[in-house]
Amino acid sequence: MVDPLDGTREFLIGLPEFGVSVGLFEEGRLVLGAVALPPVDGGEWMVLSGLLDGERGVGRRNGDPLPRIEDGPDVGRVVVSRHDYERRRLQYQIPFAVHPAGSSVLKLAQVALGGAGVYLSTRPRSVWDVAGGAAVVEAVGGALLDARGEPLWLSPQQIRIPPFAAASPQRALAMLQAIGAGPGSRA
Template sequence: MDLSARSQLVETLIPIIRKAGKAALRLQHDGLAVMTKEDGSPVTTADLASNEILRAGCQALFPDIAVISEEDSPAMGTGKSTNDTFFLIDPLDGTKEFMNGREEFAVNVALVESGRASVGLIYAPACDRLFFSHGPGRAFERTAGRRRNLPYRPPAGRQLNALISRSHCDPQTLALLKILQPCKVREMGSSLKFALVAAAEADVYLRLGPTMAWDRAAGQAIVEAAGGVVLQADGSPLRYGPDRNVKVDGFFATRTPQLAERVIAAIRTLESGSAVAFPQ
């Protein structure tokens, strides 16, 4: 798919992701029901409502592109083989923050082509911030009717700003933060951490614990389109395939390649001298 086609795809998906996000937001304080999935993680009626809107919209508008969602089976996709091109969606990223009444939740939609996340959309309905991308140098935020290019210009001389998971922090990440000091650390839920790195509102997002593809794909597409870097903890690229059970044991996102080199150097320092075991 060329840049023009990706741009058109994004514009077509924007009303769908907004509709899904607003449906979830309405349910946050209005009779929300919570269930437990087979893996022990929570799922709410808002997850399912958002998923239904996204899946139906993607299949109606792009019937030849299969859909893989956190909340259902990839076998439900139609048309083209998931080995080539498919949508990867997380209908409600940050479910725990959502259940606790926080604003740090988002809806993620990515287009994967030949193993790469080529398009990304992240919508945070509680703060009505929409981030999206469709290729290198083509990352944007559309909020309050305004469309702005990403990244924004960070303040000169700003101390390193690091984002970590509020609900899923791990010993490896905490150890890495010590190496990266001095830095300002902020805990936050959901893929919004990717979006803030892409916008240069933060410098680095560290997550050295396990994650699933739908946690990362949309955010990776947006960060990379904004000129940033997203890599596995060992410095290798992140790739995507149709197997929904594949986890990645650690990644990081930075707003510049130079910051990525700094993080990789810090990880190597820990690997060579720390008792904290890193995933291999």
């Protein structure tokens, strides 16, 4: 499954907050993902990949191993869509530091790299926007949890996926609970 340009709006206005997302499904299960992000500040393209192999995955950045993401209840920096930040003003509704960012692939990469503690998606997304980055996040020990706090399962038959929190498992649950979602909620 390929999204050749996740973050079309950002690309069109010249913001380097877009990327390419590739997810490989085998027997209906996400097993491999890769994302490519454009250069920032004169750097070079960055490619992140995630191979999901049983309980423990392997994540890489430009071929070098990625460390596991930290787990714990400290949510840290939360990234949300520009729409949620500018129009819904989520920064005033969430008790954590909230920052806007472009494409889903960029926000998932920020979580995988440790630049963000949580990516909170409050609206449905296209599965092709998320598949590549989801594999990378999961490969480094993260999870995508739906509003009930359950693992979000992606499949190639899906078109839209429900809102989610992407982070280490404890951080994702802490984020969901802070907004009144998660286990035991009516979300």
